[in-house]
Amino acid sequence: MADVSSSVETLVKSVLILEDSPIIALDMEQIVFDMGADFVWSCRTCEEAFAALASNEFQFALLDIHLGSQNSLPVAAHLVRSKTPFLFVTGSSSLAGEVLELPDVPRLSKPFVQRQLMDAITEFSRGTRLKAA
Numbered sequence: 251m252a253d254v255s256s257s258v259e260t261l262v263k264s265v266l267i268l269e270d271s272p273i274i275a276l277d278m279e280q281i282v283f284d285m286g287a288d289f290v291w292s293c294r295t296c297e298e299a300f301a302a303l304a305s306n307e308f309q310f311a312l313l314d315i316h317l318g319s320q321n322s323l324p325v326a327a328h329l330v331r332s333k334t335p336f337l338f339v340t341g342s343s344s345l346a347g348e349v350l351e352l353p354d355v356p357r358l359s360k361p362f363v364q365r366q367l368m369d370a371i372t373e374f375s376r377g378t379r380l381k382a383a
Contacts, residue, residue: 262375264289266311268299268322269339274360278312278339281367299325303332310374311336312367326352337370 265282267290269275275292282290291306293299295317302308303325311329313322315338322338329336330352341360358370 262310262371263287264306264308264310265291266299266302266306266308266336267292268294268296268311268317268325269314270294270317271314274314278367281364282312282371285368285371296320296322296325300328303328308334310334310371312339313337315340326355335374337374339367 262282262285265287267275267278267282269278269292272294275294279290279292289306291302291308293302299322311325311334313326313329313336315321315323326336326338336355338355338357339360339362340357356370358366
């Protein structure tokens with residue numbers, strides 16, 4: 251993967267990833283680290299995410315909506331309350347009804363290419379309102 255850190259003016263330094271697919275999580279981790287993040291915590295379940303949130307501060311989060319038999323909406327609600335920006339990254343074309351209650355949360359559809367995720371993170375880091383994908 252190419253070094254892209256010089257292409258981002260302002261960097262997100264701490265990122266929470268909630269993704270049940272280890273391969274996708276590793277890919278997202280690598281992209282975020284390549285962009286200059288100092289700290290990335292990957293979780294596969296909501297329980298792991300809540301434990302990470304209890305002991306760390308994150309500037310940004312990437313959430314898969316569907317996590318096997320559960321979904322990430324409880325974590326999303328927590329992030330909204332704590333004013334931590336996040337991006338839904340989902341492979342589902344049909345989103346849970348509860349997600350519709352969060353219309354301002356941007357979404358990135360899977361599969362995505364590296365540039366799409368980088369652009370979404372860059373928009374956030376520059377203070378630009380993220381747009382739904």
